[in-house]
Amino acid sequence: MSLVANAVYVDGKKRIDPDTLETTFELMRTSGGMGWIGLYRPSAEEISAVAAEFGLHPLAVEDATNGHQRAKLERYGETLFLVLRPARYLDVEEKVEFGELHLFIGHDFVVTIRHAESPDLGIVRRRLEADPELLGTGPQAVLYALLDQVVDEYEPVVLGLENDIDEIENELFGGAPDVSRRIYELHREVIQFQRATQPLQTMMESLLRGSEKYQLEAELSRNLRDVQDHVIRVVERVNTFRALLQNALTVHSTLVAQRQNEEMTRLTETSLSQGEEVKRISSWAAILFAPTLIASIYGMNFDVMPELHWAIGYPFALLLMLGMGVGLWWTFRRNDWL
Incomplete structure (x- = not known):
């Protein structure tokens, strides 16, 4: 079953954990509370059931069903649809693993659809449930907490990539035989990370511009600005990483050409001597x-x-x-x- 988390909240407090989506829909109607449904790699039928209940736009439903979407923010009437690209750094493999998270945010519901292990949304639920005042502000609080979690999980990735780049700089001048392959692989990961993080800048700006129109709480707006600051820092560092790797590729090409010239010179001198x-x-x-x-x-x-x-x-x-x-x-x- 892809339903991994399911609850109805009234005034920031959990009322019940329904066993089925149908029970959740009924409790939302009778209690007037907010429903928060978490799905993990759901089937098309499960997504269709949620879409029919909340009146989700067919285009957004199609994106959520198919997956493999770029990071983006779209508004369909009163419903926000977001695609986030969370990431985590795998220390053993020294690689970055990218996930995909779809969010539907309405006036009384939140639907999260994960297509990978990251991020850990259980952390977000426990954090919000421990702060009923914040959770009581509605789906916007969940949106903020989810964005904050995804951006926070970028920090270990940034540190891991930074460490990899430092190692490459040492290998570059140490003459490691496979350094060129590692540079290209890391450069590809940085480009993917850049594609995941850069759209967040525009998304955060769009959310903050609509804070007055949609009567966002002042404290929540400040929290979103804090997330925006973190996003800007991450994007700047990722841009720096890409520039460093491009320079590393140039330096590597220069060193290879220099070694080839030295070898040709040595062979020429040997030939002349002979x-x-x-x-x-x-x-x-x-x-x-x-x-x-x-x-x-x-x-x-x-x-x-x-x-x-x-x-x-x-x-x-x-x-x-x-x-x-x-x-x-x-x-x-x-x-x-x-």
């Missing part, structure tokens, strides 16, 4: 090849060779070997091969 060695070896090979060529020619076993019976043939061959060797050495030396 080239110099090859030139030296080739030069000495050529110098040694010249006398070897001459000696091999004169070492051939032919009977008829003009120089064999020449008196100065032997010293001439030696001088030729020496001359060619010195000539090649001088040529290579002049061209910086030796």
Whole structure:
């Protein structure tokens, strides 16, 4: 059963916890109290039953049934429809988990529809039930308390993301191999968090603008302004996180390019060094090849060779070997091969 909380309040005090929605509707009519219905991942039939009783707009009902909505505030006649995107930081996985909370706020009812574990609405109920004076102001008090709870639960997320960014900065200059993947994943989470928090600024402004028109209690207006201040601080820090991660991506790209340039420089220097060695070896090979060529020619076993019976043939061959060797050495030396 998706009905997780169900109560009727009169003058800020709980009258009864009905077992069914039908009982809740009957008690609301007979007592003139405020009904607060909490649903967790309800079926389409359960949402339709609530919609039929309170006359909820079909478009809002469709959004609440389908889920996966952006954070927003819409007014359908006397009914407010809000979509909030609560979040919580999972320490073990070091990730942010996003939820979805739908609120229908009427003149005598509050309907909450959760599509995730967060936020813990039981905390909100106990807090308001402990303050009958505040709860006695009606559904607006519940709206304030729900907004306050969602925004308060953003604080651990902000601290978790801040810690992750600090770790990334250390890994960035430490040369961690998977730092680029972590930066991209964290950047995606920050963007999702930004999409969840930024619309709250406009929503809070809209609620405060309508405080006089809908005769909101002065103390409740002050409480909403306090929530608005918290929202502004959260949004500013999230914007800072996104800027830091974008800078981290730029720095990482620069460091990778720098390492690649250093590697290319090292390879180039190695190649040049190897080239110099090859030139030296080739030069000495050529110098040694010249006398070897001459000696091999004169070492051939032919009977008829003009120089064999020449008196100065032997010293001439030696001088030729020496001359060619010195000539090649001088040529290579002049061209910086030796």
